Amino acid sequence: MSAVLEIEGLRKTYRSRRRGVRHALDGFDMRVEAGQVHGFLGPNGSGKTTTLRTLLGLIRPNGGRMAILGHEVPQALPVVAAQVGAIVESPQFFPHFSARDTLDLLAGAGQLPRQRVDEVLELVGLRDRAGERVKTYSLGMKQRLAVASALLKNPKLLILDEPANGLDPGGIREMRTLMRDLAAADMTVVLSSHILGEIQLICDSVTIISLGRRVAFGPVEQVLAAHSQGAVRVCLEAVTDLPQAADVLTRAGIRVAAEPDHLMLAGVDKPATVSRLLAEQGLYVSELAPVAVDLESVFLELTATAPVPGQHRQVDQSTKVGEPGIGGTGGGWGA
Amino acid sequence: MSLYVTELRRLAKRRITRLLLVLLVLGLAGIATAFAFSSHTLSPAVVAEAQAKSDADYQRELKNWERSVAECDTATARGEKTEDRYGPDCGRQWQPQPEMFDPKWNLPYQFDFRGEFGNFMAVFAGAVALFAFLVGASFVGAEWSTGGMMNLLLWRPKRLAVLGTKLAAVLTALLGVSVVLGALWTLAFWLIGTYRGSTAKVTSGVWQSTAISGVRALALVLAVGAVAFALASLGRHTAMALGAAVGVGVISEIGIRMAVQMAGVRFGERWMLSTYALAWFQKQWKLLDYKSCEVSQGQCSPKEMLITWQDSALVLGLGSALVLVAAFWTMRRRDIS
Numbered sequence: 001m002s003a004v005l006e007i008e009g010l011r012k013t014y015r016s017r018r019r020g021v022r023h024a025l026d027g028f029d030m031r032v033e034a035g036q037v038h039g040f041l042g043p044n045g046s047g048k049t050t051t052l053r054t055l056l057g058l059i060r061p062n063g064g065r066m067a068i069l070g071h072e073v074p075q076a077l078p079v080v081a082a083q084v085g086a087i088v089e090s091p092q093f094f095p096h097f098s099a100r101d102t103l104d105l106l107a108g109a110g111q112l113p114r115q116r117v118d119e120v121l122e123l124v125g126l127r128d129r130a131g132e133r134v135k136t137y138s139l140g141m142k143q144r145l146a147v148a149s150a151l152l153k154n155p156k157l158l159i160l161d162e163p164a165n166g167l168d169p170g171g172i173r174e175m176r177t178l179m180r181d182l183a184a185a186d187m188t189v190v191l192s193s194h195i196l197g198e199i200q201l202i203c204d205s206v207t208i209i210s211l212g213r214r215v216a217f218g219p220v221e222q223v224l225a226a227h228s229q230g231a232v233r234v235c236l237e238a239v240t241d242l243p244q245a246a247d248v249l250t251r252a253g254i255r256v257a258a259e260p261d262h263l264m265l266a267g268v269d270k271p272a273t274v275s276r277l278l279a280e281q282g283l284y285v286s287e288l289a290p291v292a293v294d295l296e297s298v299f300l301e302l303t304a305t306a307p308v309p310g311q312h313r314q315v316d317q318s319t320k321v322g323e324p325g326i327g328g329t330g331g332g333w334g335a
Numbered sequence: 336m337s338l339y340v341t342e343l344r345r346l347a348k349r350r351i352t353r354l355l356l357v358l359l360v361l362g363l364a365g366i367a368t369a370f371a372f373s374s375h376t377l378s379p380a381v382v383a384e385a386q387a388k389s390d391a392d393y394q395r396e397l398k399n400w401e402r403s404v405a406e407c408d409t410a411t412a413r414g415e416k417t418e419d420r421y422g423p424d425c426g427r428q429w430q431p432q433p434e435m436f437d438p439k440w441n442l443p444y445q446f447d448f449r450g451e452f453g454n455f456m457a458v459f460a461g462a463v464a465l466f467a468f469l470v471g472a473s474f475v476g477a478e479w480s481t482g483g484m485m486n487l488l489l490w491r492p493k494r495l496a497v498l499g500t501k502l503a504a505v506l507t508a509l510l511g512v513s514v515v516l517g518a519l520w521t522l523a524f525w526l527i528g529t530y531r532g533s534t535a536k537v538t539s540g541v542w543q544s545t546a547i548s549g550v551r552a553l554a555l556v557l558a559v560g561a562v563a564f565a566l567a568s569l570g571r572h573t574a575m576a577l578g579a580a581v582g583v584g585v586i587s588e589i590g591i592r593m594a595v596q597m598a599g600v601r602f603g604e605r606w607m608l609s610t611y612a613l614a615w616f617q618k619q620w621k622l623l624d625y626k627s628c629e630v631s632q633g634q635c636s637p638k639e640m641l642i643t644w645q646d647s648a649l650v651l652g653l654g655s656a657l658v659l660v661a662a663f664w665t666m667r668r669r670d671i672s
Contacts, residue, residue, distance in 0.1 A: 053670075053671070053672060056489055056492070057488070057492045058485060058488060058489075058670070058671040058672070059670040059671065059672065060668075060670060074492070077492035078491075078492055078493055081489070081490065081491070081492050084489075086489050088485070088489070092481055092482020092483070092485065092486065093481065093482070093483070093486070094477065094478075094481050094483050095481065096349070096350050097348065101348060105341055105344065105345050105348075106486065106487075106490060108338075108340065108341035108344065109338050109341045109487060109490050109491055110490045110491075111337070149486065153490075
């Protein structure tokens with residue numbers, strides 16, 4: 001599969017006499033394959049928006065390599081800009097223009113046919129409110145307009161920073177469907193979002209960033225599997241057999257937690273092993289279910305941003321790859 | 336549709352542009368209308384009426400004088416002292432003369448195109464320059480502060496071309512507005528001169544001089560618009576240009592003026608921007624050094640310093656170029672966040 005977006009060793013450093021040196025991006029890597037919906041996750045201040053701005057030529061990097069659709073950027077941005085639709089951070093539009101005027105002027109700047117404006121207004125559900133001034137719009141409507149502006153070019157790569165921010169539940173579902181439809185139509189979508197449940201539902205792959213470095217990447221199921229810790233829930237036909245089963249499994253090196261009606265196992269590589277071990281002792285399994293972890297818990301674990309009672313976590317308190325005892329997930333391109 | 340045309344459309348769609356244009360047109364129309372009503376053609380009948388009024392004034396004053404002298408003579412004959420009240424020789428030396436009652440004083444105001452249109456051109460240039468400043472600054476300032484510039488750069492990732500195209504669009508619009516309104520302004524005052532004033536002695540040379548003044552006024556308007564645009568782009572906000580204008584006004588016109596006066600600097604006005612703006616528009620501006628007056632000899636002939644429009648072109652041109660280069664250099668280098 002070809003890469004639509006490649007970032008390798010990207011660095012961005014801010015220097016201030018008063019605040020010293022801050023590495024917003026510290027050798028960040030990322031790769032997005034064609035036709036995927038790719039989630040780009042990270043805590044506040046981790047470098048997501050800086051990455052997107054740098055990729056789109058708004059910020060000058062201090063080092064590293066970036067390529068979009070096989071073209072090195074920012075040098076080739078004028079060539080590839082027509083194939084990249086993007087919204088970065090919160091939607092910002094001139095408040096006294098209508099949505100139609102806003103899109104009309106963008107279409108003019110991009111030398112696109114005006115009929116495309118109507119198409120995208122229909123697509124994001126703003127057709128009937130297109131003549132109203134943007135300043136009268138709710139956050140969700142502005143968000144829809146932002147997505148419309150990004151879709152205007154019918155891009156090959158769509159980069160959306162928090163597209164579901166401010167959307168109502170129906171809007172979030174519509175956005176989810178839209179993303180899937182766009183990906184099915186061969187558009188590659190990069191989604192930056194904090195709504196991790198949505199990312200898990202929509203995305204094929206993810207990259208997680210913390211303090212300017214990548215802490216995890218790959219297909220969603222692989223990232224989840226890598227952090228599931230082999231948790232398995234086991235029920236037996238006879239509840240009275242649970243103590244014996246716990247003993248058998250513990251002797252086999254599996255961590256067991258006994259519950260009244262089932263056992264919770266940890267560190268199980270292959271659930272079939274459990275079934276075999278118990279069957280050899282005449283203990284028969286009625287339910288054997290690997291416990292799935294969700295993206296949110298993986299994210300909190302990887303970035304070390306889970307809330308701790310009694311503590312107030314500061315923005316820059318998260319995992320930094322390369323610190324003692326912490327490592328990234330997997331190798332691959334750019335690692 | 337090119338970016339240039341799009342930017343022209345964007346400028347025309349902006350509410351502040353439309354509002355300022357309406358205010359400018361209303362203001363200029365108000366001035367022209369006021370002068371149209373205050374000016375009166377000096378027809379022979381009006382001149383004759385003024386002459387008759389002057390004559391009547393003269394006769395009335397002459398009778399008053401004769402009556403006064405007669406009263407004085409009577410009082411003197413009675414042995415009264417009259418000098419304090421009527422002056423020496425009963426004020427005979429103060430006999431009113433006909434030339435003391437100029438009929439011109441009784442004539443209504445008449446607009447003279449040849450003699451006065453230059454001043455009205457200065458008023459026009461000032462009003463349009465203010466319009467240019469506000470439109471130039473707000474066009475790019477609002478784009479920066481609302482995120483429009485960032486959006487545009489995502490579509491056209493050529494920073495200098497985008498800023499240059501925006502500048503070209505705003506200057507084109509200012510040029511168009513200035514030329515159209517300038518033509519209407521000239522026409523309005525020509526009509527005032529024709530129907531309610533005088534257009535005498537307006538030779539081709541006068542028109543040529545007016546045209547050259549118009550071109551200089553146009554250049555001033557465009558320079559003001561470009562500098563306001565550049566300042567707002569540098570500060571990424573309209574307020575930056577407005578603040579800079581107030582700052583320059585305070586520093587140049589108040590601060591430097593006070594400083595040079597206190598320090599006794601000769602020709603201190605040469606350090607003020609307004610001097611160069613005046614010299615640019617008036618073709619030259621004379622500065623006088625009253626400290627060089629020989630008052631003890633009963634005569635004052637202060638030394639002079641002439642600021643020419645070429646001097647102004649150098650100072651204002653260099654200043655404008657400096658601000659523009661800074662705006663484009665910053666645009667090329669800065670992180671947009």
